[in-house]
Amino acid sequence: MKLEHLRKDEAIRYLGYGENKPDDNILNLLDACERELLQVIVPEYIYKIFDIEKIDREKEKVTFKDCALELTGKDITAHLKGCERAVFMACTVSAGVDKLLRITQLKDMTKAFVMDSLASAAIEQVCDMAQEEIMKNTKGYGTWRFSCGYGDLPIECQKLFVTVLDAQKRIGLNVTESYLLTPTKSVTAVFGLSKEKIEKKRLGCESCNMKDKCEFRKRGERCGS
């Protein structure tokens, strides 16, 4: 996988501009950040497909065949409804990005802030490309991606999620004691696979931890997922 361009329009949204156009100065910074990021980004992803053993609506729990990880909560139970299999995936833009962000913060905070948003856009881009590649090699229909810590799926499942994928060995992805992924611009996610066409439910704002103070929502927009 190789990234040719980064989604600057996404980064502009993350920066809080909404529908407004940034001035030339910020647009120049975005160009510079894109060039520098593309030099250090090493996109990596890994995935495993598990058969769903049981979706237990009552206990709000999904179990998988030959897998020690159970996913709990009503949101993930609803999300995987109607699926026979699930893809566990992990993506990262790798540790070089963290270092570049550290250096840039010392040199120019505005640029660092712009770069941070662009790096966030980049990891989403990697996830989209990864999911697309996976779906190309896989039969059936896929749901949206759902991550540890979304809705009532506990973030504590992050550690086992990474272990199940052997992501530390395979793509250099680690989890801190407070369940944050490192390198920091990384994502783990699960999506369901179904033989039948399924209605792609949006991840409603209701299941989002940020719903009470989301700037996108205040403006009547969505953050993207």
Add this chain to the structure above:
Amino acid sequence: MVLKNLLENKEFIILDGAMGTMLQANGLEAGGIPEELSITRPELLKKIHRSYIEAGSDLIYANTFGANSYKLEESKYSVEEIVSEAIKVAKEAARGTDTLVALDIGPIGQLLEPTGSLSFEEAYEIFSRTVKAGKDADVIVFETMTDLYELKAGLLAAKENSNKPVICTMTFEQNMRTFIGCEVSSMALTLEGLGADAIGINCSLGPAELEPVVKELSKWTTLPIVVKPNAGLPDPETNLYNVTPVQFAEQMKNLVKYGVKIFGGCCGTTPDFIRETVNILKSERYVKNCPEIPSAVCTPSTTVVIDSPRIIGERINPTGKKVFKAALINHDIDYILSQAIEQTEAGAEILDVNVGLPDINEKEMMITAIKAIQGVTDVPLQIDSTVPEVLENALRIYNGKPIVNSVNGEKKSIEAVLPLVKKYGAAVVGLTLDENGIPKKAEDRVEIAKRILDAALKIGIRKEDVYIDCLTLTASAEQEGVMETVKALYRVKHELGLKTVLGVSNISFGLPNRELINSTFLSVALANGLDLPIINPNIPAMSGAVRAFRLLSNADKNSEEYISIYGGEPNAPQPKKIVKDENMTLDHAIEKGLRAECTRITEALLENMDSMDVVNNEIIPALDIAGTRFEKGEIFLPQLIQTAGAAQACFEVIKQKLAKSGDNRVSKGKIILATVKGDIHDIGKNIVKVLLENYGYQVIDLGRDVDYQKVVDAAIENDVHLVGLSALMTTTLDSMEKTIELLRKNNVDCKIMVGGAVLTPEYAMKIGADFYAKDAKESVDIAKKVLG
């Protein structure tokens, strides 16, 4: 049988193949804890071990790969129970054979600082516990490592808590680097220096794909080389590997020529792979690998070979620098880091780090500075201190192979410093002086250099790792001594065959037009064999002289480097030009974020205006306007930060002026900022910092992942009345609450403001904060309210 005998008596040493692959084939579910099986299913483990022994393994790895306190957190067994049982089971399987058993240690599972939150010291403790638990093993193996820093913690833990031989293997990708960016050369230089008994490569790829990595490694080490590859590459969907046992063995045979002594298999390999490898190697002979390893120092990502003059940046040193001294006293690490970045961008290839100041704890400061610097630069460091305890602590936490600055010809110095250089595998600068001072004559300095070299060789430091400093004398005071230094340098280089180092800038002390003297002396010294000039690389004439010399001495082939720096880059995209306006006012320059203009206008204003008037009547109102426009949604956060960054340029001019006059009025009060324990996302906190600083507040930045107690201590010690805490994740809000609790419990007389993505005003009040700051702008309003 011990490993040493095996190495001496056997043509090749055969390791085992995969453990995980075998366990999964026997029903271990994904995400299960494989180490527990040593206790719950010992017979299965024994069967696997025996199958490898029967296939011909001389050394088997016990089932302890993930047996560390972090990975076993959720296990019902302790590290000690699991490790001792695993080794017992392996020993039982090996009973009646000569097969040795290794304590197998994989990565901890958490990234170390600065990308992760685990400290070097914590990693050392985690590894020490596993090493001690593995006391019954014959050998200690570290494998599948991607972070050289983590591996250094492990290797030190193994060496200091046992006397077993240690094998280290790391995992490289096709780009010849590990995931963390470690180079093969850096791995070899660092690990051989630290005393590993064999080093090599395991996992990630098959033997064919790993050939370039093995070849590169063979150029950088004299140790026995280990290769333990995967059975080719895995299919992403099925996770099955694509190389057969026979193909695997063929590819392994092809690696003999690089000096590989120890062969095994990693993911996807089975006893059949080992058996085929044993068979094919029967007709091969070990090719001892003895490359000439050059003088070189490194960080994980960069190896600097001293095959032509290399610039050592001298600026991280408080001697004669008021601003630097103030930064050390105020613990302003960002200032030191900006010095590091400025020098590397100007061309420094190694950085000297000296933080010695009478009033500070040099040891603590050196550790803090080195950890911080290696987080933001790739260049190797030269650890500069006169105190052996400071040197040792710095050597421990340095990531790679550094230079120690310095040892001298005194017996006391030689006995204190050289053993440290040896233990930590560093290079060392030897000063040609002793108890009688600096000899006047060149031949006496060469004599001392010889003495230092002999002492180094005697304890096993390589000649290539001894760099001699013949000491620059000041031309204005000892004019006749200048050429003696050059003469001594020439002889040390050409007669003793050692690399030379020289601090250049002292030569011109007390003279006008110092740059001219410095660059001329530098050129003379380079022509006489100087390898490592210690200079201020920010001065174009100095770094330029080195680059020109590299061109003229035919080291910079085809003048590539020279042209890339001085030839202009026609293809580089040019940023849009901003038209310079002579009549621009400061508020306009700040609003537009024009730093250079801000500097120029502030300098002009200060000619007729008091500093505080510039702050209060010019800078702050301009920032206020930007703040109001931000609140109204007319400008956005990047522009607000940009405004603050421009104001920062104004403040730098003002601070410099005030520092000259000893005036400290510019501070409106001190504020502590910290990203709470467990949280490593600190960009929000750093944005707040920039804004507060540019309203004239002095920010004590404790960084990220900050211990509760550290916040309390800093608040009391610095008599701070406003503390700002930041947390980005729901999981770390709890840490925020605990920090506040501890501040209150200790009756610290301060207000607390909190902020962060997931925080709400209600939650902020619930956890006992005084203020909730919804954004960076509001933190300034709060500071005004609390501190004025």
